[in-house]
Amino acid sequence: MLLQVQDLSINYASSAGRVHAVDNLSLSVGEGEIIAVVGESGSGKSSVGLAIPGLITASIATISGSIWFKGEEISRLPSHDLRKFRGKEISMIFQNARAALNPVRTVGDQLLETLQTRDKDLSASRARARALELFELVGISDPITRLGAYPHQLSGGMCQRVMIALAVSLDPSLLIADEPTSALDVTVKVQILQLLKRLTAQIGTSIIIITHDLNVARALADRVAVMYAGQIVELGPAVDVLKTPKMPYTQALFQSLPRLGGERGEQLAAIPGQPPNLTAPPQGCRFADRCPHAANICQSAPELFGITDSRKARCFFPHDSLLRAQTSFNQPEEPKAAIS
């Protein structure tokens, strides 16, 4: 295992009390694997992404649990020692790439800085050659001119490519991509997803892709973890989870999604109710209040039950819901057909 997260809990202090943003979350990522963490905003998915490289500091949140990376418990390292992992081993792509680039420095300057501060022996000319290579790798045309551009002179998609070039510049083993495409046009979005997929194949990087968009998960991921109210509620191979969701929340997510090939005039089902208040999360199943199939037992907390060797769901009636899924939901599209 490349990365192993065990019992991760994150509590933020807020004026309304402690917010239990992430609750006892465990997750592992294998070499070369792409895993999608799917959830709506407020589900805690971004907190997980930030916590792994140690970007959530003790001053803003209480963190418990452990994070192991290549056999080392990085969650116990002081920030000074974490530094050597960042960029080189674990790197990150942000939602709004333009905001994640320093506005007063050229993108080339930022890329060269990354290459040279992390490898002191790299000569200026070698660094430049590598920078051009990276720009070509991420599909930036006219890389020589683009190296001298400021972020505000580039389009959103181009900024995201630069961001990806920066993120992979040090050949990281793990790439955390937090909503990498949600700020982009649909066509650009497809290109960026293709690029990420190609990079994994080429460099062998593992990716944790954090998204609210099931289509992104479908296009990219080997495995999917669905998060709701700070917990993983369903986990399994992408093909299976997306084809036969077992947890009612995952099913509801599908129903709220417009589908290619769906009936014209088909109603999209909004999930009734609101996610629970995470300053005082419910004792039992966190989805119970909104779940059409809730029973009395749902007032006690379900574990993440194993269904098959590879699939888990936080639900007392996962098989039941499998039946329901086959009867009452339309099957989603074959996942990987849309994007090769």
Added chain:
Amino acid sequence: MLKKRLRKIPSGVGAGIVAFWLFVAYILPIFVDLDPLATFPVERLSPPSAEFLLGTDQFGRSMLDRIAAGARISLEVGAFTTILAAAIGITIGLIGGYVKYLGGLLMRVTDGLMAFPGALFAIVLVAVFGQGFLQIVFALTVTFVPTFARITYGEVLALQGAGYVRNAVSVGCTTPRVIVRHILPNLIPSLIVQATFVCATAIIVEASLGFIGAGLAPPDPSWGVMVSEGQAFMRVAWWVLVFPCLAIASLIFGLCLLGDKISDRVEGRGAKTGAETAEGVVS
């Protein structure tokens, strides 16, 4: 909860300090007979005592009486200047935004006035027109009119393009109605913030003028004048110097805190902070 309370204290402090000085300036004289000019030659440079709470100065005048009278001067300079400058400045800003040619000319002159470093301009104006209370208020008003005019003008230009103002115009709202119903309400937050800082700055400039001998002259109990006179005695009679200094500092401090609080409240409603716009006038 405790943290919240701690954060609330400053607003109370600011308002409290200002209220204290209002009390000293206007309420105290009702109950106590204060005379800033009465001299007690035997008591010259007496330290603070039961009879003279803050001691006496080199002519044997009660420091307490003088400081209370000085508070009045400071507050009145601040208030009159702010009200006059705001009234004139807003008018000029509105004319600038609505009356093409005259407005353009007025805004040019405003730009020119803005170019003068504030306090220096006030000093020269007072020097030219005479060192009296009215002249000082006049000079400070002229100095601060551009600040208000600029804000109003900028807001008018911005709002003339705003959708809801265009709507109002297109459904036949008259110009005065647009100004009263749409423009002014939007201006109020930034103007209030500005006003507190102009008031504080005016008080500082008045004290500075008095201090360098370019404002009110002795025996007027302007705090600046008192500091200037007290400087000669600082080695023998600290109270003559320290109390007026504390008075100035505390009043301004109170006004600044108050202004900060108000600007915190109205921030997000598009008000600039006073420190950014009251530029360059503090001496």
Added chain:
Amino acid sequence: MGSNIFAYSIRRIVAGVPVVLIVVFLTFALTYLTPGDAAVYLAGDDATPEQVQEVRSSLGLDRPFLEQFLTWLVGLFSGNLGNSLVLPQTVGEALLIRAEPTIMLALFAQVIAVALAVPLGVLAGKFYGGRFDRAVNVFAVAGIAVPPFVVGIGLILLLSVVLALFPATGYVRLEDGLLGSLGSLVMPAIALGLAQAAFIVRITRSTMKEVFSSDFILAATMRGFSEKRIVLKHVVRAGIGPTISAIGVSFATLINGAIVVEIVFNIPGLGRLLTSAVESRDVPILQGLLLVITVAYVLLNILTDVVQAAVNPKVSF
């Protein structure tokens, strides 16, 4: 880029010309409005009205407004600011002699202010809301609240009277040695610098806070850079713009403050010249002071804009 900056500077200077012309006009109009003119003063206390009239026409004060203005303007362009009514010098000479201590004081104070405000503001922005930040904030409000002359008196009381560390007052001219000159200005420069720093630190603090919480700093952290590199090469560089503007704006308070602080410390600079001119109603001196200082201020503002443009790639030339 260099030539672009040059072109931009020229454009800014050209744009400043109308403002300066308005300033010149207002300065002249000011003296024209003066109740009781210079002739009364010059003719002496026991002059007859005829004598006063004679002086007036010899000074050209009885000519029409526009003619007087033009005469004055022509004089200005040939570098002639007129004659002092009291001093045995021309206005230009008087200003020149007194300028050195004021410029020295102002520069020294501004250096102290920037050296104090920028690091404090950056650190306060980094630890925004923390104890250090709140201390800086109190300093910022207090520094604005307490006028420099009060700070100056406080310093004299503390450092000269109580601790006897520095001479209370006076100025050593530059020709007698730079160190001695700076030494004589330590206290006044601190008094003035603190107020300046308070103004600048407010702006720096709030912009740096924004920058520290921005995505690109998080991204830079994720690239594994050292804290030092992130602060110096990323945060400060990205957030210095508003601080530069604040420094530019603060030149006005610097000039005003220098004048007042000079009085506290008895420094023979422009402030002294100003107060004596106020006392004697020496209008040409007042005029000259106002004009020269304002033009200097306008130029400093242009300089600020140019520096601003040089560090901000988003400003197009």
